[in-house]
Amino acid sequence: MQHYTKNDKFVFFNAVDAHVQLTVDDTVVGFADSVDALVELLLRADVRATDRIMFSSDVDFASEEGFATDDAAHELIEAALEASGLTALADDLLV
Numbered sequence: 001m002q003h004y005t006k007n008d009k010f011v012f013f014n015a016v017d018a019h020v021q022l023t024v025d026d027t028v029v030g031f032a033d034s035v036d037a038l039v040e041l042l043l044r045a046d047v048r049a050t051d052r053i054m055f056s057s058d059v060d061f062a063s064e065e066g067f068a069t070d071d072a073a074h075e076l077i078e079a080a081l082e083a084s085g086l087t088a089l090a091d092d093l094l095v
Helices: 033-042 074-083 086-094
Strands: 010-016 018-024 027-032 052-055
Touching: 010 074, 018 033, 018 074, 027 033, 033 086, 052 074, 074 086
Parallel strands: 010 052
Antiparallel strands: 010 018, 018 027
């Protein structure tokens, strides 16, 4: 179980109109429709592997939000987290 501190951010992903919306600590950082654009948002918001990263149920039903498939938003988020190094860092923390 991961423990959070008061300095950890709350990072939240939504699927909105075929884009992934990134919200950090209740502030919308932006929208992305590509891995590179989402990586840029993650970097701009200084998201770290220790932050609380969650997603809305609309990410599970992304086709209802304009994505080609229900998996497309998850795949975009996972690819951006991996490309930014956050997935590897998070895996290291859980080992």
